[in-house]
Amino acid sequence: MSTVLSGEFWAFVGVVAGIYTIFGLGVQVQFGYTGLLNFGHVAFMAIGAYTMAILTVKTGIGMWAAAVIAIGVSILAGLLLGLPTLRLRADYFAITTIAFSEIVRYVALNEDRLTGGSQGTINLAGAGAAAQYDESWQRFQTRAQAWLHLGSKDVTMLVLVWSAALVLLVLLHLAVRSPWGRVLRSIREDEDAAASLGKNVFSYKLQSLAVGAVLGAVAGLFYAWQFSFFSPDDFAPLVTFFAYTIVILGGTARTWAVPVGAILFGVIYAGTRFFDFPPFSYFDSADRAYLRLAVIGVILIALMAFRPQGLFGKRDEMVLE
Amino acid sequence: MTLLEVRGLTRSFGGVRAVDEASFDVAAGSITALIGPNGAGKSTLFNIVSGFLRAERGTVRFAGRAMQRRTPHRIARAGLVRTFQTPRALTKLSVLENVLLAAPHHPGERLGRVFATPRAVRSHEAAAEREARRLLELVRLDRHADEYAGTLSGGERKLLDFARVLMTEPRLILLDEPMAGVNPTLGGQLLEHILELREERGVAFLLIEHDLDLVMRASDTVVVMNEGRILTVGTPDEVRRDERVVDAYLGAQG
Known part of the structure; x- marks a missing residue:
C-alpha cells in the first residue's frame, strides 16, 4: 500500500502529534509537576472545541473571538472543577475528575439543541442546515499557505500546529523552571511541607489546573480546526489516558519529553493502522486499528518494567524517597 | 513581651x-x-x-x-x-532548591511576574541563592547543595529542615x-x-x-x-x- 509513503498521511500523523503535544503539556504541568491526578483532562479539550464552534455558529461573533472566549470558559471550568475537589485526597480527586469529563461528554451528547447531540457539530445549526464554524480558519490557513509558500494544506496545518505547540512549550518551560514551578514541584513532593513554609498549596493547585485547562482548550481548538466536524465520541476518557501515555513515555516533569512522546505515540497510533508488512499484514485493516491499542498497552507495560522514568526522565529520581 | x-x-x-x-x-x-x-x-x-x-x-x-x-x-x-x-x-528537589523554596515574598512565585518582570525575579532569585548557600554552610550541608535531598541521611535531613525554616x-x-x-x-x-x-x-x-x-x-x-x-x-x-x-x-x- 502506498499510504505509508504518502507525505499527506505523515503530515496528518504530525498534526495529530502536534495537537497531542499541546494536550499532553497540560497533563505534564498538572501531573508531572504538581502531582495532580487529573483523569478528566479531555473535558478541557471538549469545552475548548465546543465553545468555539457553538459561539461561531450560533452567535454573530467571529471565530477568533470565540476561540479566546473558549479558552476563558475552559479556565472557568477548571476553577469550577478545582474549587470543591482540590481539597480531596489524591485518589478521590482522580475519581472526581473522570466523572467531570464524563459529565461534559454527556451534556454534549444530550443537549442536542446546544451541541448538535450525538451527530456532532454538523448538526449545530439544526437538521438540514450543515453548520460551519471554521470558515475563518480555512481562510487563515489559505493565506498562511500562500505566505509560507507551502505546497499543501496539510503541510500548512502541520506548520501552524507545531508553531503553536513550540511557543506553548517554550512558555511552559520558562514557567516550570521559575520559582513558580519550584513551588509546584514541592507540592508534588509533600504539600504539608510546602504549606509549612508559607506556600498557599490550594492556590497553586488551582493555578496548575487552570494552566492545564488553557493547554487542553488550545488543543481542542486545533482539533476542531483540523477535523471540521466532531462529536462527543471524540472526547471519551480514553483520550485523557493517551495524554498520560505520552507523558509517561517521554518522562514526567520534563517539558521537552512531551513532543517526543507525542510523535512516538502519533506514529504508533496512526501509523500501525497502515503498517502492511508482517506481522501486521496478518490482520485486516479493521483489526489492525484495534491492534494499535494493544501495541500501545504493551509498550506502556514494557516501559514500566524496564524504563519507569520514561525516555527522558531521570532514573535517580525514581528511587529517592 | x-x-x-x-x-x-x-x-x-x-x-x-x-x-x-x-x-x-x-x-x-x-x-x-x-x-x-x-x-x-x-x-x-x-x-x-x-x-x-x-x-x-x-x-x-x-x-x-x-x-x-x-x-x-x-x-x-x-x-x-x-x-x-x-x-x-522534598526528595526530588536539590538540597539548594529545598532551601530556596522557603524564600519569603519571592516575586518569581507569581506566574504573572515570571513573564512580566523577569529581571526582578532573577535578581531576587540570585539574592535568595546567596542566602540559601550561607544557611547551608551554617548547617554544614553546602557540599551537598546540588544533590537531591533524597540522598541525605536522616540526621542531615533534620539539618536541612532547620536551614529551610531559617x-x-x-x-x-x-x-x-x-x-x-x-x-x-x-x-x-x-x-x-x-x-x-x-x-x-x-x-x-x-x-x-x-x-x-x-x-x-x-x-x-x-x-x-x-x-x-x-x-x-x-x-x-x-x-x-x-x-x-x-x-x-x-x-x-x-
Missing part, C-alpha cells in the same frame, strides 16, 4: 482528650522547651498551633494576632514556622525533636546555632525535646505536659524540683 499566647486549647480524638485546656506563653526571643512523656499531647499541640489541626476550643495569639482560624501557610507567613518530627525533605525569616520556630537522630556533635552545633540566632536576630524557639539534659541547659522556660494537660510551667530549676514532673515521667507512686 509575650510573642505566643496559647489559651485553653482543647482537642480530642474519639473521646480521648489529646490536648486538654492547654494554656502557656512563649516570650519573644526566648527558648521554651515543651516536655512530657510519650502521648502527653505535645505533637498535637504543635499541630494546632501551626494550623495543621483545628482545636475544638481555645485561642492561639501570635504577635497579638489571632491564629486559630488561619491556614498553615498564613501562620507560616506571619513568622510562626514549624518543623516536623520526621523531617520533610530561610523563611521566622520570629518563632517550633522544633519537633530537633536532636533526635542527629549525631551528638552535630546536635551540639545545632544548639549553638539556636542560641546564636536568638542572640543575633531575636528569634524565639519552642521545642519538643526528650534530651532533658539539653532542655535544662538551653531553655529559659520549660512547659511540662502530661495526658493532654499543662502540668507546670517554670524555669528549668523550678521544674526539676517539681515532684509532679518526676511522677509524670516515672509514674506516680501509690
Whole structure:
C-alpha cells in the first residue's frame, strides 16, 4: 500500500502529534509537576472545541473571538472543577475528575439543541442546515499557505500546529523552571511541607489546573480546526489516558519529553493502522486499528518494567524517597 | 513581651482528650522547651498551633494576632514556622532548591511576574541563592547543595529542615525533636546555632525535646505536659524540683 509513503498521511500523523503535544503539556504541568491526578483532562479539550464552534455558529461573533472566549470558559471550568475537589485526597480527586469529563461528554451528547447531540457539530445549526464554524480558519490557513509558500494544506496545518505547540512549550518551560514551578514541584513532593513554609498549596493547585485547562482548550481548538466536524465520541476518557501515555513515555516533569512522546505515540497510533508488512499484514485493516491499542498497552507495560522514568526522565529520581 | 499566647486549647480524638485546656506563653526571643512523656499531647499541640489541626476550643495569639482560624501557610507567613518530627525533605528537589523554596515574598512565585518582570525575579532569585548557600554552610550541608535531598541521611535531613525554616525569616520556630537522630556533635552545633540566632536576630524557639539534659541547659522556660494537660510551667530549676514532673515521667507512686 502506498499510504505509508504518502507525505499527506505523515503530515496528518504530525498534526495529530502536534495537537497531542499541546494536550499532553497540560497533563505534564498538572501531573508531572504538581502531582495532580487529573483523569478528566479531555473535558478541557471538549469545552475548548465546543465553545468555539457553538459561539461561531450560533452567535454573530467571529471565530477568533470565540476561540479566546473558549479558552476563558475552559479556565472557568477548571476553577469550577478545582474549587470543591482540590481539597480531596489524591485518589478521590482522580475519581472526581473522570466523572467531570464524563459529565461534559454527556451534556454534549444530550443537549442536542446546544451541541448538535450525538451527530456532532454538523448538526449545530439544526437538521438540514450543515453548520460551519471554521470558515475563518480555512481562510487563515489559505493565506498562511500562500505566505509560507507551502505546497499543501496539510503541510500548512502541520506548520501552524507545531508553531503553536513550540511557543506553548517554550512558555511552559520558562514557567516550570521559575520559582513558580519550584513551588509546584514541592507540592508534588509533600504539600504539608510546602504549606509549612508559607506556600498557599490550594492556590497553586488551582493555578496548575487552570494552566492545564488553557493547554487542553488550545488543543481542542486545533482539533476542531483540523477535523471540521466532531462529536462527543471524540472526547471519551480514553483520550485523557493517551495524554498520560505520552507523558509517561517521554518522562514526567520534563517539558521537552512531551513532543517526543507525542510523535512516538502519533506514529504508533496512526501509523500501525497502515503498517502492511508482517506481522501486521496478518490482520485486516479493521483489526489492525484495534491492534494499535494493544501495541500501545504493551509498550506502556514494557516501559514500566524496564524504563519507569520514561525516555527522558531521570532514573535517580525514581528511587529517592 | 509575650510573642505566643496559647489559651485553653482543647482537642480530642474519639473521646480521648489529646490536648486538654492547654494554656502557656512563649516570650519573644526566648527558648521554651515543651516536655512530657510519650502521648502527653505535645505533637498535637504543635499541630494546632501551626494550623495543621483545628482545636475544638481555645485561642492561639501570635504577635497579638489571632491564629486559630488561619491556614498553615498564613501562620507560616506571619513568622510562626514549624518543623516536623520526621523531617520533610522534598526528595526530588536539590538540597539548594529545598532551601530556596522557603524564600519569603519571592516575586518569581507569581506566574504573572515570571513573564512580566523577569529581571526582578532573577535578581531576587540570585539574592535568595546567596542566602540559601550561607544557611547551608551554617548547617554544614553546602557540599551537598546540588544533590537531591533524597540522598541525605536522616540526621542531615533534620539539618536541612532547620536551614529551610531559617530561610523563611521566622520570629518563632517550633522544633519537633530537633536532636533526635542527629549525631551528638552535630546536635551540639545545632544548639549553638539556636542560641546564636536568638542572640543575633531575636528569634524565639519552642521545642519538643526528650534530651532533658539539653532542655535544662538551653531553655529559659520549660512547659511540662502530661495526658493532654499543662502540668507546670517554670524555669528549668523550678521544674526539676517539681515532684509532679518526676511522677509524670516515672509514674506516680501509690
